[in-house]
Amino acid sequence: GENVEQHPSTLSVQEGDSAVIKCTYSDSASNYFPWYKQELGKRPQLIIDIRSNVGEKKDQRIAVTLNKTAKHFSLHITETQPEDSAVYFCAARDDKIIFGKGTRLHILP
């Protein structure tokens, strides 16, 4: 069945440094790759997405890259800030979304 693997499960970075989260997916039909941020007790919020015809997308401090041949995609957060601390989920979508297991990001002061 469809599967999305996400690494690492936990990531601690110094404030101001960059954070990178990596995901792989199994379903070749996946054509849309959203990233969600979820704070404790809240709903997942879309922070950036990339479609299968694009290799890279950037939105201020956040960027996502996609390698369809290798079936992997990554989230990059630069100049991290305390408010970036949260759980981040990658996902791959054809019709339904298949989520990764999440990365808990800690920004250290």
Place this chain on the structure above:
Amino acid sequence: DTGVSQDPRHKITKRGQNVTFRCDPISEHNRLYWYRQTLGQGPEFLTYFQNEAQLEKSRLLSDRFSAERPKGSFSTLEIQRTEQGDSAMYLCASSLALTGGEQYFGPGTRLTVT
């Protein structure tokens, strides 16, 4: 606020009881999805509708679970004979039926089975 609402926000029930949750999607969205999320895990797909048609159900959805969207607007998710393992956050999301159309999540219903 994303516009997707869910009711109730919290539900505590005793094992063996039936529970029903409601989701109201964004009004122009014709797709509606149900997910389940347990602590420390990503949301897991349960089922989805396009208008009133249920197009796919996950293997996670046992016979005790049933979902409906009778008029293609709101949806209900019923769990019969609840078990402690059903305790989770149940998330609803809606989207337009476009390739890669963004899904907007509701606030979720947190179910605790005692």
